[in-house]
Amino acid sequence: MSKNEHHIHITPLKIYLGIYFTLLFMTGVTLFSVQFDFGWFNIILAMIIASFKASLVLLYFMHLLHDNRLNLALMLGSIIFMGVFIVITAIDTNYRHTLYEIRAKVVEEQAPEENFRNKKSY
Amino acid sequence: MSQDKNPYFQHHFVDSNQQYESSKLGMWAFLVTEVLTFAGFFCAYAIYRMWNPDMFINAHRALDATMGATNTVVLITSSLTMALAIRYVQVNKPKVALVHLVLTFIFACTFLVIKYFEYEHKFHCGHLPGALYSPQVYPDCVSIEGNNPHVFFSIYFMMTGLHGIHVVAGMVLILWLIIRTYKGHFTSAYYTPVEMVGLFWHLVDLIWIYLFPLLYLIG
Numbered sequence: 062m063s064k065n066e067h068h069i070h071i072t073p074l075k076i077y078l079g080i081y082f083t084l085l086f087m088t089g090v091t092l093f094s095v096q097f098d099f100g101w102f103n104i105i106l107a108m109i110i111a112s113f114k115a116s117l118v119l120l121y122f123m124h125l126l127h128d129n130r131l132n133l134a135l136m137l138g139s140i141i142f143m144g145v146f147i148v149i150t151a152i153d154t155n156y157r158h159t160l161y162e163i164r165a166k167v168v169e170e171q172a173p174e175e176n177f178r179n180k181k182s183y
Numbered sequence: 184m185s186q187d188k189n190p191y192f193q194h195h196f197v198d199s200n201q202q203y204e205s206s207k208l209g210m211w212a213f214l215v216t217e218v219l220t221f222a223g224f225f226c227a228y229a230i231y232r233m234w235n236p237d238m239f240i241n242a243h244r245a246l247d248a249t250m251g252a253t254n255t256v257v258l259i260t261s262s263l264t265m266a267l268a269i270r271y272v273q274v275n276k277p278k279v280a281l282v283h284l285v286l287t288f289i290f291a292c293t294f295l296v297i298k299y300f301e302y303e304h305k306f307h308c309g310h311l312p313g314a315l316y317s318p319q320v321y322p323d324c325v326s327i328e329g330n331n332p333h334v335f336f337s338i339y340f341m342m343t344g345l346h347g348i349h350v351v352a353g354m355v356l357i358l359w360l361i362i363r364t365y366k367g368h369f370t371s372a373y374y375t376p377v378e379m380v381g382l383f384w385h386l387v388d389l390i391w392i393y394l395f396p397l398l399y400l401i402g
Contacts, residue, residue, distance in 0.1 A: 074267075081259065088252065092252060095402055108393075110396070132211040135215050138215065143218060147226045150230060
């Protein structure tokens, strides 16, 4: 037996079929869950189910479970940076207006001139 | 170390296993860039949905969730047949693997045909991205209330469009695998391209797993 064959983990057919039917079942769960209105929790629930399905695909179909851990680290890294990208952009776009409000206030107030005269720093 | 079993062994690698692992690491690095490419679209989606929460809910009713769900099932099934194709080439049954590759190709075609009917209906109703947005009042078209629904369709067409391009790219690669498997290039000693295209194809499935609830099933 060569070294090559020795290292490769061959997933049994039963596991592939089990994962397949779990994925189909979870798709059904997603379709079922959107019939209810949980408010903001709907999107969270949908993302939890999608992430569970994605993990199954990554670990079993893409063989990350029995693979070199470096590949798993790369994949997780991309997901973490995707999170950083979205969260930081959301913070920027959602709170940017507060920055402009402060500047607008100074212009609107038209502070009397003596205010400036007393402040040496101006 | 016996390398005689692998006719594609390249002399600059220590052994077949190192060659295989190196290819796989390279493929994963590529998949990381793919995830980050789509991250741009997911980010745009998140921001615009935060800005227009009601419009997103109204506009998503113009999408056919039944067709979306069918496409989800088709793509998951194609992922299974791709995974099985890799398994059969691993256990040295390239003929069975060939059948599964052809099945994967057929499922990919099915996905694109369903996508065509969806797009065709969007064009018919004028539910198009950006400046092209021109809603029609045909009886089979949903009228969308709320501000700036064209933004939703810009995001819908960009996300599903880039995903669709990936499906087409995957199909070309699977066709290449079908030809090479038919010619008998792949055995349990060498099947690197099958594994790599498999990884790419699963990533296409992975992205759809997120696209489906985000676009078709907004609460």
